[in-house]
Amino acid sequence: MSFQYAPAPESRAVLDLKSSYGLFIDGEFVDGSGQAFKSVSPATEEVLAEISEASEADIDRAVAAARRAYTRVWSKMPGAERAKYLYRIARIVQERSRELAVLESLDNGKPIREARDVDVPLLAAHFFYYAGWADKLQYAGFGPKPKPLGVAAQVIPWNFPLLMLAWKVAPALAAGNTVVLKPAETTSLTALAFADICQQADLPPGVVNIVTGAGETGRALVSHPGVDKVAFTGSTEVGKAIARAVAGTSKSVTLELGGKAANILFDDAPIDQAVEGIVNGIFFNQGHVCCAGSRLLVQESVYDDVLLRLKRRMATLRIGDPLDKNTDVGAINSSEQLARIRELSQVGVSEGAERWSAPCELPDRGFWFAPTIFTGVTQAHRIAREEIFGPVLSVLTFRTPLEAVEKANNTPYGLSAGVWTDKGSRILWMANQLRAGVVWANTFNRFDPTSPFGGYKESGYGREGGRHGLEAYLAQ
């Protein structure tokens, strides 16, 4: 049975988009001196605005502003006062939640339902959570007089622009650091809206600075000598380049990088719930999730049943206008990312895996990729080893728990994993054996500001979230 859905588009009237945006330095919006670039809506390819590119000189000014604010204001301010600024920011985020959700959906391509129910609420929650730490740092377990590091350079990806900003900025500010943040070049708009929120909150100038641009701007920022701390979320390749750039300096580094998570389904699991979890694990946010469950490991005895139900469920996913409140899967963030997903999918076919895509009509304009699974995948296939970062699931099978663990851990990554079984002792055994920083048992893709998140092995180092997340911003 299939349902027809009337369009239910969220209004864009709440937005007041300008034709061009500058950088946010020392509390003011200023023009960048680099080459301006365009931000487009990935769902329609409509140009949303022109964005300034920060040059090295702009980075110099931003870092200098952050240093001044650190030395003169932020590091001297009592923690209780810093806390109140963060609480204020959290409240303004809640007040402006509709606007932020619409802008995030428009600029990123993610469904409005997700931006509204996940990204923006978590943005506010992170500021609320870390606000409360600002005047309690001496009790956090990092010594009786923990000190901030100084100026933090933070580079974030395009998949969760506001949420990644929150993961970086909230703990940094709570611990007494000032920041220079660079959003991804395809998703600058909500970071600039956040800058406006900082102004509304009367946050002292220079405490938060936002510089827009692409890879070059990021490189200039993380290798700037005036920076004490580098925090990066993004690809493992760029993470390694950053680790090289800071080698031999005194900068401390945290890296939250790629993943190739195994989602492991045992034959005693409640299959329908597990299928929901598999779908959420790989198609949430178009699969643009570093911890996505991109390798499904199914116990052989239930393989046929699981595949049948998975395909049936995938056929009901609604792909299309991200601003439609009924949409499940939105647009791929950029043409470059779409090309990469297409290329790796083609590799999957040419290496012998069998491809099946959900039957759906894709819009004519914009960047789209139908939810897709590959069966007959072996561990040697590139689609089982490389991060695709799109709505593509590789399905493998196993017979015994030991084999499942062996296959799940057979990757240089170690960010997350999923386990589906009704047997409690097996959940805990699996959780213990899996070499991954987050293990979701009978659930997937859950995030919370109190819950530490981060990888093993080449998925990076350091944790974000919870008490653990403060450690990255405090001197030991």
Add this chain to the structure above:
Amino acid sequence: MPSKTATSGSRLDVRKTYKLFIGGKFPRSESGRSYVVSDARGHFLANAAAASRKDARDAVAAARKAFPAWSGVTAYNRGQVLYRVAEVLEGRRDQFVAEVASGEGTTSARAAHAVDMAVDRLVWYAGWADKVAQVVGSTNPVAGPYFDFSVPEPTGVVAVLAPQESSLLGLVSVIAPVIVTGNTVVVAASRDRPLPAITLSEVLATSDVPGGVVNILTGSVGETAPWLASHMDVNGIDLTGAAGDTEHAVELELAAVENLKRVRRAPATEPDWTGDPGLGRLTQFLETKTVWHPIGL
């Protein structure tokens, strides 16, 4: 130790051959090489094995092999094993005092103090085995019907460049915190003062420490360290032994990037090992794992 010449009425000493410690065994270097170890005044002490690239790789393989079992035993068990190391080390106190005194060129009294502190440090870290998870782990009050907890787990195989100067106290201070949490280690011992490290390996071999948990290489750190830093099956590296040699330390940090090893950078100068160690070394090579499960009927 320097031996007496046999003269009438006296007995010729049986000297010890100082070898490597890999996988619980005492091999010579596969390269067949050795180098002269002298005391602080330049007198001959021993020929020690000069470890090669192959020895370093063998040591990593042994450490990897030992990791699942060592990280899998109970924390209580690891604590008891470390305590046992302290007991056995104490039993060899005189031998260590003599080796530390001659190698570091210090008085017997000062050497004895260092040995005593090394024993006490092992006891201190032994006690951490079943406490560190309670100090750095947590349950996380997430906003939803989930039980969510975070536990520390060992990083894996860790390469440790031991301090060049403090040949026993410093050595114990860099090994104990890494293994007590369940990691296994490959140690590049002090080049010029390796004898306490080799004697320590004899202590480890007789203290219920499973073979491969600690592997000790002697020889030029400059020769073995680059292979350890770039080895894809090493998960972390402690550069303490490169203190003061910035150029070498940066090269090693760069080599470690290839598989994103956790790096403890080299200090400007060798630390004072007599102070409170703190938690830094204990937590340096720990990963945090967070587990979620729904709560419901």
